[in-house]
Amino acid sequence: MSGGDDFLTTYETPRLARLAPNLFAACFSLMKILPARFMLERAQAAGRLQPGGPVAETTSGTFGLALAMLAAVRGFDLTLVSAASLLDETLRRRLEHLGAKVHVIDDPEGSGAQSERLNRLKEILEDCPETFWPQQYDNPDNRLAYGRLAEWMTRTIGRVDCLVGCVGSGGSLCGTGSFLREVFPDLTIIAVDTHRSVLFGHAPGRRLLRGLGNSIMPLNLRHEMVDEIHWVGAFPAFASALRLHHDHALFMGPTSGAAALVAAWYARRYPDALIGVIMPDEGHRYQHTIYDDRWLAVLEGWPIVVPHEPDTLTQVEARGESEWTRLFWDRKALRTMLEAERGA
Numbered sequence: 001m002s003g004g005d006d007f008l009t010t011y012e013t014p015r016l017a018r019l020a021p022n023l024f025a026a027c028f029s030l031m032k033i034l035p036a037r038f039m040l041e042r043a044q045a046a047g048r049l050q051p052g053g054p055v056a057e058t059t060s061g062t063f064g065l066a067l068a069m070l071a072a073v074r075g076f077d078l079t080l081v082s083a084a085s086l087l088d089e090t091l092r093r094r095l096e097h098l099g100a101k102v103h104v105i106d107d108p109e110g111s112g113a114q115s116e117r118l119n120r121l122k123e124i125l126e127d128c129p130e131t132f133w134p135q136q137y138d139n140p141d142n143r144l145a146y147g148r149l150a151e152w153m154t155r156t157i158g159r160v161d162c163l164v165g166c167v168g169s170g171g172s173l174c175g176t177g178s179f180l181r182e183v184f185p186d187l188t189i190i191a192v193d194t195h196r197s198v199l200f201g202h203a204p205g206r207r208l209l210r211g212l213g214n215s216i217m218p219l220n221l222r223h224e225m226v227d228e229i230h231w232v233g234a235f236p237a238f239a240s241a242l243r244l245h246h247d248h249a250l251f252m253g254p255t256s257g258a259a260a261l262v263a264a265w266y267a268r269r270y271p272d273a274l275i276g277v278i279m280p281d282e283g284h285r286y287q288h289t290i291y292d293d294r295w296l297a298v299l300e301g302w303p304i305v306v307p308h309e310p311d312t313l314t315q316v317e318a319r320g321e322s323e324w325t326r327l328f329w330d331r332k333a334l335r336t337m338l339e340a341e342r343g344a
Helices: 006-012 033-044 062-074 090-098 115-127 139-144 147-156 171-183 234-248 256-270 292-299 334-341
Strands: 015-020 024-029 053-060 077-083 099-103 162-167 188-193 228-232 275-279 324-328
Touching: 006 033, 006 062, 015 162, 015 256, 033 139, 053 062, 053 115, 062 077, 062 090, 062 292, 077 115, 090 099, 099 115, 115 256, 139 147, 147 171, 162 171, 162 256, 171 188, 171 228, 171 275, 188 256, 234 256, 256 275, 275 324
Parallel strands: 024 275, 053 077, 077 099, 162 188, 162 275, 188 228
Antiparallel strands: 015 024, 228 324
């Protein structure tokens, strides 16, 4: 650890919140500091990143913010590539104030422009070959960084029967889950995604809910680890985040809201199981959106009555932003699951 940025450990160490007698939440200020620090330190140790050297990455927001904070205190030259549908002006100004150079790709489809972002990033890497690319989607160090979270859960919660977490890169859920399964072999892992994310078989499309889901398939997502997949629309996630604030004084973002919604349902369904849920983001980024009644009021379909339970599917199927669905995944590879559906 670099002396002078020790304070950043407060971002990567979660707070414990008990949401129900058998439901414990790991609430982060900025979870992505954890893998960002680990990847940069491993790269430096391997000689792939020199002190003060260039770093470039594509990001939807929080991983880029984590890199920018580390770059500011460690002196790296950081370039970030994002999409117009992902990066609000407030976050962009914060990234630039931290010293990052930010490239924003037009995204009229609202799908995240992942392929276009990667193409722009490759141009940056070709122009400056010594640049270190963390590759958060495919770098196994992303998953390995979450050994610390698994250790924290075993020390803080004790036994963990079920782990619930959102999927984007796959690092937090699959990394934490793999370490926990070493201790608890019967651990149930529930992945939380959103409609029109490709991660579990949907065709890519416009997504209102951000911070989870993806329009490309990351290598860090291990489908064969997952017991259930839940697709949560934006509206149930927004309502769940607002409820966390009202009922528990937890000021969290909609990604955390989606995870909490699924975890609370599982805790009610299995009262004898101990559930751990990963809540990765605070609500400060969303003060002018989901925490603003005027912003919510113009959304077609809002407000909604949040479903008490998900609609259980028999095959992969995308729904609308008001819906919450689940599918028994049964630890299958993605190809195996989709081939089974085509053959049914």
